[in-house]
Amino acid sequence: MILNNNSAIMDAIQKFRGYIKKKGLRNTPERETIIEEIFSIHDHFDVDELFLRLRNKKKRVSKASLYRTIPLLIDSGLIKEVYFADGHLHYEHIYGHNHHCHLRCTCCGRIIEFADDAIGSIQSRIGKKYNFAITAHRFELLGYCPQCAQRVGGVQKEQRHRKRERRKGAE
Amino acid sequence: MILNNNSAIMDAIQKFRGYIKKKGLRNTPERETIIEEIFSIHDHFDVDELFLRLRNKKKRVSKASLYRTIPLLIDSGLIKEVYFADGHLHYEHIYGHNHHCHLRCTCCGRIIEFADDAIGSIQSRIGKKYNFAITAHRFELLGYCPQCAQRVGGVQKEQRHRKRERRKGAE
DNA sequence: ATGTATGCAAAGTATTTGCAATAAC
DNA sequence: GTTATTGCAAATACTTTGCATACAT
Numbered sequence: 001m002i003l004n005n006n007s008a009i010m011d012a013i014q015k016f017r018g019y020i021k022k023k024g025l026r027n028t029p030e031r032e033t034i035i036e037e038i039f040s041i042h043d044h045f046d047v048d049e050l051f052l053r054l055r056n057k058k059k060r061v062s063k064a065s066l067y068r069t070i071p072l073l074i075d076s077g078l079i080k081e082v083y084f085a086d087g088h089l090h091y092e093h094i095y096g097h098n099h100h101c102h103l104r105c106t107c108c109g110r111i112i113e114f115a116d117d118a119i120g121s122i123q124s125r126i127g128k129k130y131n132f133a134i135t136a137h138r139f140e141l142l143g144y145c146p147q148c149a150q151r152v153g154g155v156q157k158e159q160r161h162r163k164r165e166r167r168k169g170a171e
Numbered sequence: 172m173i174l175n176n177n178s179a180i181m182d183a184i185q186k187f188r189g190y191i192k193k194k195g196l197r198n199t200p201e202r203e204t205i206i207e208e209i210f211s212i213h214d215h216f217d218v219d220e221l222f223l224r225l226r227n228k229k230k231r232v233s234k235a236s237l238y239r240t241i242p243l244l245i246d247s248g249l250i251k252e253v254y255f256a257d258g259h260l261h262y263e264h265i266y267g268h269n270h271h272c273h274l275r276c277t278c279c280g281r282i283i284e285f286a287d288d289a290i291g292s293i294q295s296r297i298g299k300k301y302n303f304a305i306t307a308h309r310f311e312l313l314g315y316c317p318q319c320a321q322r323v324g325g326v327q328k329e330q331r332h333r334k335r336e337r338r339k340g341a342e
Numbered sequence: 343a344t345g346t347a348t349g350c351a352a353a354g355t356a357t358t359t360g361c362a363a364t365a366a367c
Numbered sequence: 368g369t370t371a372t373t374g375c376a377a378a379t380a381c382t383t384t385g386c387a388t389a390c391a392t
Contacts, residue, residue, distance in 0.1 A: 004259070009177040027256070060257075084255040084260065092233060093317065097218070098180075103297060103301055103303055103305075106306070112301050114300070114301070115295050116293045116296065116297065118289045118292070119293065119295050119296060121289070121290050122287045122290065122310075124287050125206065125286065125287065126274060126287070126312055127312070127314065129285070130274055130283050130285070130316075131317045132274055132276070132283075132312070132314045132316055132317070132320075133314050133315040133320045134274075134312050134313065134314035135313055135314045136278070136309060136312075136313070136314070137310070137312045137313065138309065138310070138311045138313070139293075139309070139310045139311075140308060140309045140310075141297055141303070141305050141307075141308045142305065142306055142307040142309070143298065143303045143304050143305035143306045144303065144304040144307065145302075145303055146302045146303070148303045149303075150318070165206075
């Protein structure tokens with residue numbers, strides 16, 4: 001059911017061009033490079049991962065441009081924030097992904113995607129009740145995965161340490 | 172239905188003392204001061220707000236202690252992270268609050284609390300399915316409040332600016 | 343007595359911003 | 368030609384940490 005092929009990338013770029021035009025902004029090769037990379041990631045990502053992936057492919061886009069582009073991608077409906085961990089936000093693209101939420105192990109950081117039909121009905125029920133125009137939701141379940149549940153639990157810092165190791169490795 | 176009176180504060184402190192003892196840590200006046208302050212806040216808070224509130228009451232607790240105490244309060248089940256905005260996490264205490272989730276206007280930052288019975292059943296359904304021991308969830312709905320929906324939309328930075336002004340005012 | 347907790351200041355990490363040069367329209 | 372965008376480096380924001388002192392047990 002995952003459609004992250006060239007057609008999804010082209011759809012995304014088309015949608016972004018429309019957004020740029022509507023807002024009176026300018027399109028640039030850097031922005032399209034970013035979109036191409038994001039839509040080739042079949043997973044969640046954070047700014048640092050995105051930056052490293054681009055650098056590994058010799059695509060030179062500065063981090064400042066990443067930080068400046070991400071809000072545009074969110075506003076244009078191409079990506080969304082999915083959860084906060086390791087001290088920063090993680091994102092994922094929207095096109096070609098089925099809608100899902102995240103189940104996260106607070107011990108090892110493992111992520112499982114899930115979907116549940118009841119979420120949509122809660123969203124519309126609450127939106128109507130408070131007269132909000134709801135544009136997005138974030139639903140995360142937190143707990144211990146089967147492996148971590150056996151061990152003690154409460155070793156919340158492992159996650160962050162692992163992340164640091166990963167970054168060092170990439171230098 | 173809100174019970175943030177002295178008995179809720181005492182309950183919280185009792186629970187924390189039990190936690191401290193179980194973990195072999197030490198209780199300190201600073202930690203109890205922090206708990207008292209948090210349980211007197213009938214709202215969400217972030218580290219900076221907590222720090223300023225304490226300072227305004229001449230209770231001298233360093234920010235380092237706040238940052239070191241918050242994980243203990245989360246681990247002991249007294250508070251929880253509720254959402255990420257303005258570049259950092261916001262928290263709320265658990266005792267004496269009915270369970271609820273947050274509806275947030277991405278334009279003006281306004282927060283509405285809501286509850287929906289379906290959330291609990293999703294949580295247990297998914298926990299069972301993936302064999303996770305679920306300890307918490309975070310469910311946020313994002314959109315435009317009635318007032319902001321009338322104006323354009325997309326002025327995502329207002330929120331952060333307002334926060335900065337607020338801080339300056341408190342100096 | 344022992345060793346955890348504190349405050350402070352420094353370091354670390356993430357993100358934003360000023361500015362000159364570039365390039366999209 | 369005009370002006371948004373870029374990369375860089377500096378600045379800012381948030382959080383963590385090292386260390387000497389204080390204090391809970």
